[in-house]
Amino acid sequence: QVQLQQWGAGLLKPSETLSLTCAVNTGSFSHYSWTWIRQPPGKGLEWIGDVNHRGSATYNPSLESRVAISVDSSKRQFSLKVNSVTAADTAMYYCASAPVNSSSWHLDYWGQGMLVTVSS
Amino acid sequence: SSELTQDPAVSVALGHTIRITCQGDSLRTYYANWYHQRPGQAPLLVIHGKNNRPSGIPDRFSGSYSGNTASLTITGAQADDEGDYYCHSRDRTGNHLVFGPGTKVTV
Numbered sequence: 001q002v003q004l005q006q007w008g009a010g011l012l013k014p015s016e017t018l019s020l021t022c023a024v025n026t027g028s029f030s031h032y033s034w035t036w037i038r039q040p041p042g043k044g045l046e047w048i049g050d051v052n053h054r055g056s057a058t059y060n061p062s063l064e065s066r067v068a069i070s071v072d073s074s075k076r077q078f079s080l081k082v083n084s085v086t087a088a089d090t091a092m093y094y095c096a097s098a099p100v101n102s103s104s105w106h107l108d109y110w111g112q113g114m115l116v117t118v119s120s
Numbered sequence: 121s122s123e124l125t126q127d128p129a130v131s132v133a134l135g136h137t138i139r140i141t142c143q144g145d146s147l148r149t150y151y152a153n154w155y156h157q158r159p160g161q162a163p164l165l166v167i168h169g170k171n172n173r174p175s176g177i178p179d180r181f182s183g184s185y186s187g188n189t190a191s192l193t194i195t196g197a198q199a200d201d202e203g204d205y206y207c208h209s210r211d212r213t214g215n216h217l218v219f220g221p222g223t224k225v226t227v
Binding site (some may be wrong): 032037044045046047050058059060061087094102103104105106108110111113114 | 150151153155157162164166168169172178181204206208209210212215216217218219220222227
């Protein structure tokens, strides 16, 4: 069982940097790939990217130029940064875990979600 | 446009069977996963891989494949099964993950 707790700033101005952190409270840290997903209000899910426990990250090509996902294994935390935000980045942001031995990269545990609003 | 396509909405009578489909070229190579999202809640994994149910998911949920299409079947739909269902898999390159646009299920 993996428990994820996420936090960060919920209100940003255009051009600022979005910064969220997700703590892995229980479960093996090295047996998972750590993932960020977002969901604009009233819309579907969008995969942002993921990182393994060694810090190797993969990103959604549509966001890659503005996104960075990092990991701190000693603190059992991983983080998301999105720079130069606009109103289009307003969304519920979720962190989630994907077992590294999965043949389908399924997301088995999710954080509670964090609403980030970008407004001037 | 999404690499995975889903019907926008499907309705089913209480106790009847519903099949939700997800189409995409990548599904000829990669498995799909299915998530159920109720309003105001985080998505919940209901089926992953070939046809695997996480602990706590009722056996009325099942997954199947045919060609470029993955299907989620709910046998004996309950009112609690209402919500949005998203499929999830790899993109055509295999390098990135993608979600389908979601299917809104009404019971």
